[in-house]
Structure formats: C-alpha cells, structure tokens
Amino acid sequence: MLKNKKVKIGIIGCGAIGEGLALFIAKELKEKTSLYALADMNPEAAIALRKKIAIKPRVYRIDKLIDGVDLIIEAASVKAADYILKKAIPKGKPVIILSVGALIKNLSILTQARNKGVNIYVPSGAICGADGLGALSLGGIKSLTLTTSKPPKGLVGADYLKKKRINLNKLKTTQTVFKGSVKDAVKCFPKNINVAATLLLASSFKKVKVIIKADPRLKRNVHSIRIEAKEAKINIEVENMPSRLNPKTSALAILSTQYLLRKLFSSFKIGS
Numbered sequence: 001m002l003k004n005k006k007v008k009i010g011i012i013g014c015g016a017i018g019e020g021l022a023l024f025i026a027k028e029l030k031e032k033t034s035l036y037a038l039a040d041m042n043p044e045a046a047i048a049l050r051k052k053i054a055i056k057p058r059v060y061r062i063d064k065l066i067d068g069v070d071l072i073i074e075a076a077s078v079k080a081a082d083y084i085l086k087k088a089i090p091k092g093k094p095v096i097i098l099s100v101g102a103l104i105k106n107l108s109i110l111t112q113a114r115n116k117g118v119n120i121y122v123p124s125g126a127i128c129g130a131d132g133l134g135a136l137s138l139g140g141i142k143s144l145t146l147t148t149s150k151p152p153k154g155l156v157g158a159d160y161l162k163k164k165r166i167n168l169n170k171l172k173t174t175q176t177v178f179k180g181s182v183k184d185a186v187k188c189f190p191k192n193i194n195v196a197a198t199l200l201l202a203s204s205f206k207k208v209k210v211i212i213k214a215d216p217r218l219k220r221n222v223h224s225i226r227i228e229a230k231e232a233k234i235n236i237e238v239e240n241m242p243s244r245l246n247p248k249t250s251a252l253a254i255l256s257t258q259y260l261l262r263k264l265f266s267s268f269k270i271g272s
C-alpha cells in the first residue's frame with residue numbers, strides 16, 4: 001500500500017504560472033505532495049525557478065519528468081500540452097492542463113483519457129461560475145456567448161490579425177476583431193483564448209459564440225459571459241487583475257489552479 005506516500009508532482013513550463021504553482025505546492029501542499037521535478041524548453045527558466053524553492057526539485061527533460069511523477073502540471077503552451085497529453089495518457093498519468101486550447105484542437109484526446117481511466121483536470125481560470133455552467137450542461141442551454149475585450153497590446157502580434165490586415169496600433173475606439181466558434185478562436189488566437197476553451201469544456205455546449213474586441217480604453221482583459229438556458233439566465237463579468245506574485249499573468253489563472261490542487265489533495269490518495 002502506498003497510502004502514506006507523498007504524491008510526486010512535476011511542472012512543465014516554468015514561467016509566470018509555473019512559478020506561482022511551484023511555490024504554492026512546495027509551501028501549502030508539502031504534507032501530501034512533493035514537488036519532484038521541473039521542466040522547460042528553456043532549461044534556464046527551470047534552473048532559475050528551482051533556486052527559489054527550498055526543497056530543490058530536479059530539473060528534467062519533459063519525457064523523464066512524465067515518467068518520474070504521479071501528477072503532471074502543464075503550464076507551457078498548446079504545443080507542449082499536445083505532446084504531454086499524448087505521452088502521459090498511455091502511461092496512465094493524470095495531467096492538469098493550463099493551455100486548454102490543446103483539448104479543443106483534439107477533443108478525441110478526452111475520449112482516450114476516459115477509456116484509459118486517466119483524469120485530465122482544467123482549472124476554472126477566469127470562469128467564475130464553472131459549477132453553474134456544469135449544472136446547466138445537464139439541463140437546456142440555448143445560447144452561450146463569450147465577449148472578451150482586451151487592450152490592443154494584448155492582441156497585437158496574433159497571426160490572424162496580420163492575415164486579416166487588422167492594425168490595432170493607433171486604435172481610438174473599440175473594434176471587434178473576431179466573431180466565431182471556440183475552435184476557430186483557438187486556432188486564430190492560440191495564446192489568448194483559454195477562457196473560450198474552458199467555457200466549452202465546462203458547459204459541453206458545442207455552439208459557444210466567441211467575440212473578441214480590442215478596446216483602447218482598457219488596461220486589463222474583461223470577459224463577459226452570457227448564458228441563456230431553459231432553467232436560468234446568467235451573466236458573468238470578470239476583469240482580470242495581474243497576479244501579485246507575477247504581474248505577467250492573471251491572478252485568477254494561478255489562484256484557480258492552486259484551488260484545484262487544494263481540492264484534489266483533500267481526497268487524492270495514491271495507491272488506494
């Protein structure tokens with residue numbers, strides 16, 4: 001029996017979110033887990049993060065990390081998430097996915113995970129009310145619209161804007177830059193649209209509409225979610241604040257993953 005063994009956790013992606021999670025796990029979950037290993041395509045990032053953690057996790061390549069841990073956290077990129085899921089599921093390793101677009105690009109990966117009995121976890125991120133959405137997925141959702149408004153600099157550089165010749169540099173008023181499905185939003189704005197992907201997964205509603213706006217008056221991202229169902233009408237508006245720990249990322253992305261980890265380890269026992 002491995003009942004009392006600590007769960008070994010590995011983090012892939014040692015940037016803003018990876019750091020917030022590593023520090024939390026090492027401090028708050030040390031009774032039940034050990035932060036065993038870190039990996040990053042840029043080994044310097046993993047080495048720099050290791051220095052900030054008292055217990056000194058190993059710095060591994062991705063494959064070695066997957067083999068060596070009980071729970072993998074992906075906080076890197078959609079490309080990394082694709083790779084990790086393909087490697088981890090056949091080995092029966094549970095994964096927490098931050099780059100949620102990877103799941104939308106390839107929904108069959110969830111079927112593979114289910115068939116293999118492997119849990120894939122997605123933090124609620126900016127979707128406060130993910131529970132309510134899950135409840136409504138059992139009822140009758142009629143429409144679900146996500147309107148994401150961002151300061152233009154949060155969108156500049158997306159290939160889609162270049163392709164459509166949309167120039168946001170001198171924008172004076174709000175401009176809608178995208179309207180479409182979650183699948184297309186993930187394709188066109190892979191770095192920007194975790195919220196849309198999480199929304200689709202939480203609601204199981206295939207026809208989520210995504211609207212992306214550039215708004216020069218904004219300093220922060222604002223997500224408005226409108227759900228119309230037979231049972232309820234819900235409006236959610238979230239203005240993302242930068243993380244106190246690392247201003248490069250949103251506080252909610254880190255906090256919601258910490259919360260997910262805390263919930264997991266109040267009942268997660270290995271080998272029982």
Ligand SMILES: NC(=O)c1ccc[n+]([C@@H]2O[C@H](COP(=O)([O-])OP(=O)(O)OC[C@H]3O[C@@H](n4cnc5c(N)ncnc54)[C@H](O)[C@@H]3O)[C@@H](O)[C@H]2O)c1
Nearest residue numbers: 013014015016017040041075076077080098099125194253
């Ligand atoms: N689900 C959510 O709520 C949510 C919110 C914000 C960001 N995200 C996503 O989480 C991921 C991490 O975000 P972040 O703010 O920490 O980014 P970041 O740029 O600060 O850090 C990413 C780190 O991952 C590493 N990396 C990138 N590609 C890699 C690969 N293929 N293999 C190994 N390492 C790789 C980079 O070198 C970097 O150190 C991004 O994909 C981002 O879109 C999710």
